[in-house]
Amino acid sequence: MRMLKRRQTIKKYTSMGLFVFLTACASGPRHLPPADGVKAGESSSFKNMVPASQLEASAVRQYDVMKQKAAKGNALAPDNHPQLIRLRTISKRILPYAQVWNPDSKSWKWEVNLFVSDQVNAFCMPGGKIAFYTGILEKLKLNDDEVAIVMGHEIAHALREHARDRIAKEQMTGLGANILSQALGLGGLGSQALGQGMQVLGLSFSRADEKDADLVGMDIAARAGYDPRAGISLWQKMGASSKDKPAEWLSTHPSGETRIYEMQRNMLDALKLYAKAKNTTVDQLPEYKL
Numbered sequence: 095m096r097m098l099k100r101r102q103t104i105k106k107y108t109s110m111g112l113f114v115f116l117t118a119c120a121s122g123p124r125h126l127p128p129a130d131g132v133k134a135g136e137s138s139s140f141k142n143m144v145p146a147s148q149l150e151a152s153a154v155r156q157y158d159v160m161k162q163k164a165a166k167g168n169a170l171a172p173d174n175h176p177q178l179i180r181l182r183t184i185s186k187r188i189l190p191y192a193q194v195w196n197p198d199s200k201s202w203k204w205e206v207n208l209f210v211s212d213q214v215n216a217f218c219m220p221g222g223k224i225a226f227y228t229g230i231l232e233k234l235k236l237n238d239d240e241v242a243i244v245m246g247h248e249i250a251h252a253l254r255e256h257a258r259d260r261i262a263k264e265q266m267t268g269l270g271a272n273i274l275s276q277a278l279g280l281g282g283l284g285s286q287a288l289g290q291g292m293q294v295l296g297l298s299f300s301r302a303d304e305k306d307a308d309l310v311g312m313d314i315a316a317r318a319g320y321d322p323r324a325g326i327s328l329w330q331k332m333g334a335s336s337k338d339k340p341a342e343w344l345s346t347h348p349s350g351e352t353r354i355y356e357m358q359r360n361m362l363d364a365l366k367l368y369a370k371a372k373n374t375t376v377d378q379l380p381e382y383k384l
């Protein structure tokens with residue numbers, strides 16, 4: 095009887111602790127979406143349970159390891175590689191608009207690298223570490239607008255902190271009370287998953303995250319003066335190229351007409367930003383040609 099009562103008391107305090115902790119976490123910094131541009135809404139507050147600094151430090155380590163391995167295998171494009179110069183030129187135009195969606199990104203040490211590989215792939219790690227594979231540029235013959243859309247999409251995953259949010263949610267569902275006691279006692283949430291060698295690259299995002307990255311990516315590319323209609327042609331190219339074998343990018347990015355439909359639905363907002371960047375109006379914009 096006494097034992098039972100004690101257990102109930104522990105349970106009561108544990109759930110109280112959970113409540114207090116979650117309340118504290120949920121009151122972390124909020125990044126309000128800009129008043130103009132696409133209507134992507136606020137990003138989830140779950141992510142505040144994972145310290146951004148730890149995740150970013152872990153991402154930097156993984157990125158550096160990737161670069162070192164690639165360099166050993168002669169697969170890291172040198173600074174004078176024409177495609178790398180092109181990627182860095184595009185990133186210089188896009189990155190000033192990153193802060194519109196995430197003011198903390200001002201302090202990120204952005205980096206753009208090109209890996210020589212047949213893979214049709216690209217990513218941006220938390221903290222702003224961007225990578226493209228030569229496969230995506232060459233196989234899909236991407237024009238600059240399309241490269242900007244891919245880059246915008248990947249940067250958007252980082253800006254909206256989808257990885258951080260994903261880790262937080264996985265910890266909540268997977269590790270439950272252990273994580274809670276660890277969080278309330280030693281260290282913080284996040285340290286456990288990161289300590290276990292959480293593979294930032296291996297994360298796959300939810301459909302909601304992908305839609306969010308499509309819209310926010312299109313938004314920042316348009317602000318930088320890249321045609322957001324390239325998002326449609328990009329997905330068409332991607333679909334055509336992967337009839338037989340799905341591209342690597344597609345294996346982590348659910349494809350389909352729904353995505354094109356969602357981009358179309360938000361196109362006018364993105365076109366307004368693009369027209370503004372081009373010093374014109376939406377009506378005066380030339381037709382988009384493939």
Ligand SMILES: [Zn+2]
Binds near residue numbers: 251299304307347
């Ligand atoms: Zn994505």
